[in-house]
Amino acid sequence: MPRLVVVSNRVSAPVDENVASVGGLAMALSAALREYSGIWFGWSGETAETFTGQIRMSHTAGVTVATVDLEDQDIQEYYNGYANRTLWPLFHYRTDLTAYERSFDVGYVRVNARFAETLLPLLHPDDIVWVHDYHLIPLASELRRRGCMNRIGFFLHIPWPARRIFESLPNHRELAASLFDYDLVGFQTRDSLTAFQDYVVQTAGGELAPDGTARVLGRSVKLDAFPIGLDASAFADAAKGKTAATWSERMTVSQAGRRMIIGVDRLDYSKGLEERFLAYEQFLATHADAHEQVFMLQIATPSRDEVDAYQDIRARLDAVAGRINGAYATVDWVPLRYVNRAYRRDELAGFYRSAALGLVTPLRDGMNLVAKEYVMAQDPTDPGVLVLSKFAGAAEQLADALLVNPHSREEVSDAISRGLAMPRAERIRRWETLMQNVITQDVTHWRDSFVHALEASPNASSTPALVAT
Incomplete structure (x- = not known):
């Protein structure tokens, strides 16, 4: 060869x-x-x-x-x-x-x-x-x-x-x-x-x-x-490992009975993070019944700090996150947890597994493997729902996700609401179809x-x- x-x-x-x-x-x-x-x-x-x-x-x-x-x-x-x-x-x-x-x-x-x-x-x-x-x-x-x-x-x-x-x-x-x-x-x-x-x-x-x-x-x-x-076999092993289980349990305790929405991205203007925050703010504004019942964890790993556009997006995200928490947080509930650091893939697998909804909404993306990682990390008996930008490359393969226009905060807000309310049978049906693609169309x-x-x-x-x- x-x-x-x-x-x-x-x-x-x-x-x-x-x-x-x-x-x-x-x-x-x-x-x-x-x-x-x-x-x-x-x-x-x-x-x-x-x-x-x-x-x-x-x-x-x-x-x-x-x-x-x-x-x-x-x-x-x-x-x-x-x-x-x-x-x-x-x-x-x-x-x-x-x-x-x-x-x-x-x-x-x-x-x-x-x-x-x-x-x-x-x-x-x-x-x-x-x-x-x-x-x-x-x-x-x-x-x-x-x-x-x-x-x-x-x-x-x-x-x-x-x-x-x-x-x-x-x-x-x-x-x-x-x-x-x-x-x-x-x-x-x-x-x-x-x-x-x-x-x-x-x-x-x-x-x-x-x-x-x-x-x-x-x-x-x-x-x-x-x-x-994905390197599907290796990620599956990581998702079943001790580290992932530890972090899944830790996040479950941290949720205090609330449901978690998760986003994991490199800090980049192409990922639609500001639009995502605004959509989540729209969700909170129109779904008072979700207050103190749900929160969003956004992990955004800094990159390319030497480029002005990246410094600018980080400053804007800091401001929007502060505004959302200032408007909606209570003494024992923070609606948006915004974290600027990297985590290991086995740790992320634990985060994904404990999240009721994965929010992957880039404005434009070649593929986006986070969407596939979220699918693979789910509990087959009680999977979460993937909300995916139609402008991510992964949308061509993962059609059973809830596909959204990331530029429309109302559309993303509606998808969050629909995903959180989705019956288990529909979640399982969608997840099984998504999982089949992730496994068969792997890195090999x-x-x-x-x-x-x-x-x-x-x-x-x-x-x-x-x-x-």
Whole structure:
């Protein structure tokens, strides 16, 4: 079997089933690499005065890791700049927060070139290279320029935006063209796949073949959707473990007979946290009978503190949470418990199990594995209800959740009310359908589907370079 080489922006110590994780990339890649021999390559998270390309190799939790340090300028322009101040907000439809600076673009290209230069000597001729996420879209182009003939696949973990949104990006043609140096490009959802196909046809003047191949200017790439799943077996074990049971019991005691609504997210404007708080405030305003009978626990793990937009959303959430508690709290009831820290996955499993309702309402999300974790952690005899944004990628698979428009506080408020009042028989029926999807469409299915499709795709290195127009 060919060796699998995974490339992602950040590489930290590979994770096992008990590591705290709100996002799913580290968990999913660790699970994949434990099955396929190979390397996980990327940035160490550390800085150096000068980029040397020196690689640090280690072997942890069954995974071989190769990392490089970046310069501070690289981090500011490539990571904090183009990746997280340009692409991230744009791809999440926040054009109002998108920053366009040429230095960001230059840094993005420079770091992708540095990754290619450093990675290339590690590659064997028959290696399969799997590149992950928006930080590294041009990596295949940089590798091809240096003579790399390997099969290279790309998977986008975040949404691909609608055509007109993407066209607002300066040099959008060049960025899209770089995807044609991959052999396979995968998206989380059919919605994102369709958005890119629309760009190929309407903007780039390309065509689509019945087998999912896109062709532009003599170049072709295979396109498909590969929804990511949970490391279902490992999470199930964690959910049944002692730590999860301890936290479930602790939370049950803490509830004091009240019912708990839970939200778990990275602190990010794309997660719809402010809109969620406002919807919960609407619920409290219109359901006086729920006062002192229910509370909401929101865990929001801070991230990207260097970016102004993240500082702003944290300040706004602090203010809204304070207003809600100031208006509705009593001496022995706090309606909103708002926590800014990370918890281990086995601890979160205990939280999920004791919650009557899971509130997962991002404004736009590639997938959102929290929704799937909530489903898996439930008691089969008395499961909670999942309220899920229709703009989360998971909504394409988890149709038996209560799907909502996260921009409508009334709609989310109504779903909270409906979920809390839902009869047990309906809750069990919905949960069983959701659980079937979570188990069958797990991380192993995702991994194998992508790798097998990459192995079967035509090799892009055998065709001439794409010229963007």
